[in-house]
Amino acid sequence: MCNFFSFVGDGFGNYKYFDWEYRKDHIDGNCDSHTAILTENKVPPDMQDRWSKYEYNPLTKLFTVDEPVEGHDHESAEAWVNALDFKQIIPQLIIKPIVNPLTKIIKPTKNDIELLKEWSSVWPSVRDSVMPSVWSSVMSSVWSSVMDSVWSSVMDSVWDSVMPSVWDSVWPSVWSSVMDSVWPSVRDSVWDSVWPSVWSYFSTFFDIDYKYDYSPCIKLWERGLVPSFDGTTWRLHSGKKATIVYEWRKK
Numbered sequence: 685m686c687n688f689f690s691f692v693g694d695g696f697g698n699y700k701y702f703d704w705e706y707r708k709d710h711i712d713g714n715c716d717s718h719t720a721i722l723t724e725n726k727v728p729p730d731m732q733d734r735w736s737k738y739e740y741n742p743l744t745k746l747f748t749v750d751e752p753v754e755g756h757d758h759e760s761a762e763a764w765v766n767a768l769d770f771k772q773i774i775p776q777l778i779i780k781p782i783v784n785p786l787t788k789i790i791k792p793t794k795n796d797i798e799l800l801k802e803w804s805s806v807w808p809s810v811r812d813s814v815m816p817s818v819w820s821s822v823m824s825s826v827w828s829s830v831m832d833s834v835w836s837s838v839m840d841s842v843w844d845s846v847m848p849s850v851w852d853s854v855w856p857s858v859w860s861s862v863m864d865s866v867w868p869s870v871r872d873s874v875w876d877s878v879w880p881s882v883w884s885y886f887s888t889f890f891d892i893d894y895k896y897d898y899s900p901c902i903k904l905w906e907r908g909l910v911p912s913f914d915g916t917t918w919r920l921h922s923g924k925k926a927t928i929v930y931e932w933r934k935k
Contacts, residue, residue, distance in 0.1 A: 686750075689742060689773060690716035691765065692735040695756035699764055700725045700735075703772050718750070740765045742779050743889070776890045783885070783906050789923035790908040792930045796920065800911055802900035804918055804934055807880060878912050881905060 691701035700722065702715040714720060718737040727735065737751035738761055747762045770779055792800075884898035885905045904911055909929070910921045920930040 686714065686716045686718055686737075687739050687741075688716050689740050689765070689770075690718055690721065690750075691738050691740070691761075692718055692721055693738065693756060693761045693764075694735050695753060697760065697764075699761065700727075701773070704775055707774070736761065738765065742770050742777070743782060776892055778889050778891055780889070785885075785905045785908050785910050786922065786924055786926055788908065789927055789929065792909060792920050792922075796904060796907060796909055797930065797932070799900040799904050800909075800918055800920060800930070800932065801934075803904065803911055804913070806896055806898075806900065807913065878910060881910055 689701070691699050693699045702710075702721060702724070706724075707715045716739075718735075719732065722732045722735060723729075734753060736749065736753045736756045736758065738758075739748040739750050740746070740762075745766065747765065749758050749761075752758060770777055790796075881901050881904075884901040887894055887898055888902055901911060904920070908922055910926065912919050912921060916933060918932045918934060919928050921927065922929045
């Protein structure tokens with residue numbers, strides 16, 4: 685399966701891809717299929733193997749030569765895609781560095797504590813909302829109890845706006861960059877309550893109106909603090925071992 689962002693090159697500095705004008709009219713299609721790109725651009729089937737096939741992740745800057753053609757300048761292709769304005773491809777996509785929140789221990793400030801209290805007020809609504817039935821039926825066996833309404837709010841908006849291939853690129857990038865440290869540290873006790881934090885942060889990669897205000901959680905995440913809740917006590921975790929740096933029991 686071709687991933688976002690896919691493009692092809694003929695070895696002479698000509699590159700073909702699907703821009704937003706095409707993508708918005710084919711939201712349910714595979715807009716990152718090398719074959720579809722070539723066919724739509726009227727390259728005959730017997731000539732398509734003369735084009736190199738590339739993939740590029742704009743968040744991680746990972747460039748992949750999927751199917752190289754001997755003699756093509758792949759370094760030029762990488763330089764070209766690095767300079768590409770991705771607002772022409774997915775206007776809603778926000779290209780920015782991925783923040784791993786658990787790198788060093790942060791001492792919470794009064795403002796951080798206020799943000800935690802704000803998030804504790806939003807979290808019940810986020811947690812208790814109902815996922816769309818179609819996603820519930822398709823994904824329940826995969827995500828089971830950890831799926832919550834942040835998936836609903838974030839994923840509905842993202843899916844309707846930018847299609848599955850973009851999701852397949854952005855989500856694994858965020859996951860691999862942050863979850864290696866978050867998952868082992870907090871999963872045993874309060875992992876279900878941390879999922880909304882993950883989805884909230886994921887929402888920041890798309891310029892979309894969401895159902896809930898995730899900003900308190902996002903600000904904590906970007907500060908280096910991950911909130912959790914065990915049913916009675918809210919905590920802030922920080923550092924590589926997700927050390928508990930603050931506890932608060934909501935009355």
